Amino acid sequence: MRKYQILILFSILLFLTDCVKTKAESGVPDNILTLLLVNSILNSNSGPCATVESIQASSIGSWSPNGNVFQYSSIYPVTLNQGSPMVQVILENSDHALGGLFPFWYLDRNQYNTGFLNKDTATYIGYNTHTSMLPYAKDTSYATDPAVTIVNTGEFSQPLGVDFNFENPSGAKATFINSCRKLDIDESNFQTSEAFSFMSGLNHFWSSEKTLDVNLIFVNGSLGQAYPIQTEQAIDVAMNRWRENFSKSSVRINLNVSVISAELDGYDMLFDLSTENGYPGSLGGLFQTTSFIGKPNALNVFIVKSELQYGGVLGVSGGIPGPATLLGTKQSGIAVFVDAHRLFTNSGDLLAFDEQMLLGETLSHEAGHFLGLWHVTEAIGDNGSIANKDPLRDTPTCHISNDFNFNGVMDLNECLGGGGSDSGGKNMMFWSGAVGFTQGDITAEQGWILRLNPLVY
Numbered sequence: 001m002r003k004y005q006i007l008i009l010f011s012i013l014l015f016l017t018d019c020v021k022t023k024a025e026s027g028v029p030d031n032i033l034t035l036l037l038v039n040s041i042l043n044s045n046s047g048p049c050a051t052v053e054s055i056q057a058s059s060i061g062s063w064s065p066n067g068n069v070f071q072y073s074s075i076y077p078v079t080l081n082q083g084s085p086m087v088q089v090i091l092e093n094s095d096h097a098l099g100g101l102f103p104f105w106y107l108d109r110n111q112y113n114t115g116f117l118n119k120d121t122a123t124y125i126g127y128n129t130h131t132s133m134l135p136y137a138k139d140t141s142y143a144t145d146p147a148v149t150i151v152n153t154g155e156f157s158q159p160l161g162v163d164f165n166f167e168n169p170s171g172a173k174a175t176f177i178n179s180c181r182k183l184d185i186d187e188s189n190f191q192t193s194e195a196f197s198f199m200s201g202l203n204h205f206w207s208s209e210k211t212l213d214v215n216l217i218f219v220n221g222s223l224g225q226a227y228p229i230q231t232e233q234a235i236d237v238a239m240n241r242w243r244e245n246f247s248k249s250s251v252r253i254n255l256n257v258s259v260i261s262a263e264l265d266g267y268d269m270l271f272d273l274s275t276e277n278g279y280p281g282s283l284g285g286l287f288q289t290t291s292f293i294g295k296p297n298a299l300n301v302f303i304v305k306s307e308l309q310y311g312g313v314l315g316v317s318g319g320i321p322g323p324a325t326l327l328g329t330k331q332s333g334i335a336v337f338v339d340a341h342r343l344f345t346n347s348g349d350l351l352a353f354d355e356q357m358l359l360g361e362t363l364s365h366e367a368g369h370f371l372g373l374w375h376v377t378e379a380i381g382d383n384g385s386i387a388n389k390d391p392l393r394d395t396p397t398c399h400i401s402n403d404f405n406f407n408g409v410m411d412l413n414e415c416l417g418g419g420g421s422d423s424g425g426k427n428m429m430f431w432s433g434a435v436g437f438t439q440g441d442i443t444a445e446q447g448w449i450l451r452l453n454p455l456v457y
Ligand SMILES: [Zn+2]
Pocket: 001, 002, 003, 365, 369, 375, 430, 431
């Protein structure tokens, strides 16, 4: 999300040392994968390559990592190598069931004491739905607690694993999404540690251009139309800005865009920007409509007139990452709010040039989230915690000492320095934006995460 950060720090954050001990003592043996519900493969020369497998996560025990009782599944194998460069897991409660849920990863699936929390879980625990991912990595950690180093420099994977933890496991589902695009040589040789200064990553050049299919969905309903003209040309300033950002040498992803208009009564103005619920007016419900209007091989982008919950939210992603290729979940897309981009125009008008430019930055930013990027620094500022900055090494942060007006929030103008710990305001993944201000900086490591996503081919 941009402008306001609402990835709420749930009060049920884990304390890792305790968790591992408790589970280790349970002595439950490693099991293999049990029940396959879905097994689909998207693979063609002209589109993404991804495998999708869903399992019913049956409980083999329980623990209380933070005082709340979670049932946990057996440990499932995870493969990451040059031919399988990214894995996502999507956890979902069954309809109408409530409760927290999170994945717990293992460096070695045969050893319980190698468990770690990924960045997403170290930041918050999902409620009703949760996404997590690990990228192919060469000497890197994707901001985990404890920090682990995953090294997959060869064609074979380390014996990684993951188990699933649900407060309410009845009917709960876990889905694996694996990219099966074989990496280019420069991608598989990329070392995140090579960025010797925080800003050097901007100059990286990838040898090949990739493609991301984008499905623009203009949302109309009884309360209003998303936009007076519903074509790509009508927002071409915004789309060109997005294309420009993603065509940077550190990214090189071409956008292949399709456009539809959709009558989605109840979703033309949103009043609940959470992905926990599926009722009309909620973001989760909007994203569930991808089951009939979404494209599985594309990033589904909902263009919505406005949101009423906060006012001022420019856009929001269904997840970090969003579930690639998976339609019909409460996290299956991104949404941008047209009226939040207005400074000079009235609701119902075409956007002015600068407003469209900001829309282009928002589209870039939310797409970045969906493909796996976090804010370089959260609104609260970098205080050393992995919860408040992205997991990457070559991105700039904005330290809390830059809060010159002491309002507890790192404003854009407080994060425009040139160093590694006082900047980030110009980065595409800064937490807020402004009309008339461009934020197209994208580092090599950010571009690398974008390119590894199963939707990118
Ligand atoms: Zn954001």
